[in-house]
Amino acid sequence: MLGAYLPIIVLVAVAAAFGLGSIILSSLIGQKKPSDVKMSPYECGCDPVGSARERFSIKFYIIAMLFILFDIEAVFLYPWAVLFKRLGMFGLMEMGVFIVILFVGYIYVWKKGALEWE
Amino acid sequence: METIPMPAINFAAVMPETILSVFAMVLLLVNVFVPGKQKAYLAYLSLIGIIAAGVSVFNAWDAPLALREGFNGSVLQDNFSLFFKGIFLVSAALTLLISDQYLNRENCNHGEIYPLILLSTAGMMLMASGTDLMTIFLGLEVLSVSLYVLAGFNRDNVKSNEAGLKYFLLGAFSTGFLLYGMALTYGATGSTKIGSIASFVAQNAAVTANPLFLVGMLLMAVGFSFKIAAAPFHMWTPDVYEGAPTPITAFMSAGPKAAGFAAFIRVMIFAFPTLKADWSDLLWILAVLTMTVGNIIALSQDNIKRMLAYSSIAHAGYALVGFAAGNAEGAAGILFYMLSYAFMNIGAFAIIVLIGKKGEANNNIADFAGLGFRRPVLALLMAIFLFSLAGIPPMVGFVGKFYLFSAAIKSGFIWLAIIGVLNSAASVYYYLRVMVYMYMKDPVEEFDWVKVTPAIALSLLISVAGVMIPGVVPGYLLQLAQKAVLF
Numbered sequence: 001m002l003g004a005y006l007p008i009i010v011l012v013a014v015a016a017a018f019g020l021g022s023i024i025l026s027s028l029i030g031q032k033k034p035s036d037v038k039m040s041p042y043e044c045g046c047d048p049v050g051s052a053r054e055r056f057s058i059k060f061y062i063i064a065m066l067f068i069l070f071d072i073e074a075v076f077l078y079p080w081a082v083l084f085k086r087l088g089m090f091g092l093m094e095m096g097v098f099i100v101i102l103f104v105g106y107i108y109v110w111k112k113g114a115l116e117w118e
Numbered sequence: 119m120e121t122i123p124m125p126a127i128n129f130a131a132v133m134p135e136t137i138l139s140v141f142a143m144v145l146l147l148v149n150v151f152v153p154g155k156q157k158a159y160l161a162y163l164s165l166i167g168i169i170a171a172g173v174s175v176f177n178a179w180d181a182p183l184a185l186r187e188g189f190n191g192s193v194l195q196d197n198f199s200l201f202f203k204g205i206f207l208v209s210a211a212l213t214l215l216i217s218d219q220y221l222n223r224e225n226c227n228h229g230e231i232y233p234l235i236l237l238s239t240a241g242m243m244l245m246a247s248g249t250d251l252m253t254i255f256l257g258l259e260v261l262s263v264s265l266y267v268l269a270g271f272n273r274d275n276v277k278s279n280e281a282g283l284k285y286f287l288l289g290a291f292s293t294g295f296l297l298y299g300m301a302l303t304y305g306a307t308g309s310t311k312i313g314s315i316a317s318f319v320a321q322n323a324a325v326t327a328n329p330l331f332l333v334g335m336l337l338m339a340v341g342f343s344f345k346i347a348a349a350p351f352h353m354w355t356p357d358v359y360e361g362a363p364t365p366i367t368a369f370m371s372a373g374p375k376a377a378g379f380a381a382f383i384r385v386m387i388f389a390f391p392t393l394k395a396d397w398s399d400l401l402w403i404l405a406v407l408t409m410t411v412g413n414i415i416a417l418s419q420d421n422i423k424r425m426l427a428y429s430s431i432a433h434a435g436y437a438l439v440g441f442a443a444g445n446a447e448g449a450a451g452i453l454f455y456m457l458s459y460a461f462m463n464i465g466a467f468a469i470i471v472l473i474g475k476k477g478e479a480n481n482n483i484a485d486f487a488g489l490g491f492r493r494p495v496l497a498l499l500m501a502i503f504l505f506s507l508a509g510i511p512p513m514v515g516f517v518g519k520f521y522l523f524s525a526a527i528k529s530g531f532i533w534l535a536i537i538g539v540l541n542s543a544a545s546v547y548y549y550l551r552v553m554v555y556m557y558m559k560d561p562v563e564e565f566d567w568v569k570v571t572p573a574i575a576l577s578l579l580i581s582v583a584g585v586m587i588p589g590v591v592p593g594y595l596l597q598l599a600q601k602a603v604l605f
Contacts, residue, residue, distance in 0.1 A: 087121070091122075
């Protein structure tokens with residue numbers, strides 16, 4: 001059974017050999033003419049501005065967290081919609097309970113002001 | 119098109135959980151829609167919810183099987199879980215009564231604390247009545263996630279933040295152990311239902327030699343040991359108990375610990391009865407380690423919350439003695455002990471709430487100096503709770519320990535009982551130390567900031583009644599506990 005994994009192992013080995021080989025070969029036989037511009041950190045072609053370790057506003061985290069919550073809700077709705085007819089009344093009611101619970105959370109978040117940017 | 123059959127739901131089996139969850143959601147909305155800084159009314163609304171849940175627990179006692187099983191057999195509201203639900207409700211109610219004054223003093227009177235307490239109580243209940251590993255896990259998560267927030271609820275206090283983060287990280291870590299154990303058990307037996315696991319093991323004796331199965335059981339034991347704070351998985355306890363807001367510490371030491379025991383007992387006794395010899399030895403070692411580590415480190419603590427944290431580790435050890443015994447008396451002893459522990463510990467924490475000052479100050483044992491001369495009633499109550507924790511006769515702590523140790527002796531664990539009694543004797547030192555400060559040192563302060571509100575007075579009254587009455591006449595409660603373990 002483990003034999004089935006052989007191609008993957010071969011692929012990993014080839015990938016590692018290619019990556020390591022390129023670095024080693026280019027450092028051995030490549031030319032080195034360092035200059036200020038070449039040695040500076042690369043940031044999408046622009047000149048780097050400040051450190052990357054900045055503090056982000058907590059608003060981003062709140063929005064991201066809320067997005068995940070309601071995103072998951074949408075994910076649950078898809079399989080439910082596919083099986084809607086076969087689940088019948090029971091499925092409708094269960095989903096109703098689920099949505100009501102989420103809606104309570106939504107109202108809470110809204111009233112608490114977590115959705116306001118300023 | 120054929121319809122998918124509706125599973126047997128039976129909401130009666132999760133009635134208390136449902137009531138608490140609905141109340142939590144309503145309170146969440148009331149909190150944001152009703153303006154004003156005073157949030158004490160939310161505590162009283164929560165108490166109504168707890169009383170309603172208590173009524174449904176009371177009514178469900180001794181109900182016929184058809185009313186107990188729900189959700190395709192993944193929830194079973196038997197007397198065992200009902201007894202635990204009673205413990206959780208008592209802890210939550212006493213915590214609610216002592217929290218308002220503390221929250222006002224610490225300037226963190228956000229109304230969210232009340233829904234969170236209700237939700238974590240609902241999680242505990244689900245954990246106690248879960249008969250499917252997944253249900254138990256779900257209950258554990260509902261309980262834990264609410265508690266992580268509650269531990270860090272005092273946002274402006276660094277220690278509270280530390281407690282919240284530490285509890286979250288170590289809790290997540292221990293949940294990983296538990297879940298991995300459940301996954302391996304599922305792999306070995308093909309089911310997550312506790313009943314199906316037990317019958318599979320009964321029919322396929324060979325599985326007990328399967329390393330997958332044994333490691334699964336072991337990892338689950340590790341996960342539960344984290345939750346009940348048994349040594350060597352106790353490292354998070356002192357820091358979290360010290361840093362968390364005092365009423366929440368009281369809650370954490372009573373409710374979630376009992377919930378951990380409920381699920382631990384359910385899994386070990388129901389799913390792995392054939393491995394009893396194995397887990398009994400394991401629990402023997404855990405019990406000795408937990409008692410000894412908790413008691414010895416508690417001896418040198420100066421902060422009273424930290425001291426009670428180590429004492430709570432030691433108390434988990436005493437309960438493990440009854441668990442290691444593996445008989446019905448031991449299980450009944452744990453139920454009885456967890457209930458009495460809720461009374462005596464939350465009572466002691468209520469006094470700590472009263473003595474404390476803003477910014478979690480005044481929490482050292484030395485700060486109790488002379489309390490007996492300035493506030494004799496409070497000092498007397500504290501003495502009663504501490505004597506009960508130490509296991510001195512007229513209080514309930516003695517009765518609980520007596521049943522746990524006698525269960526161990528009945529199962530032939532005489533040495534375990536002896537180690538338990540020795541530990542209990544050692545623990546008297548650090549409880550008495552507080553009393554020496556209260557009664558034999560001159561008062562440094564006047565204790566004029568100590569204001570006993572009616573809510574705290576009620577909580578103290580219930581606690582002291584819960585410590586003294588079953589201490590003198592334990593028969594009724596003990597019969598309930600014995601009835602609860604007739605599975």
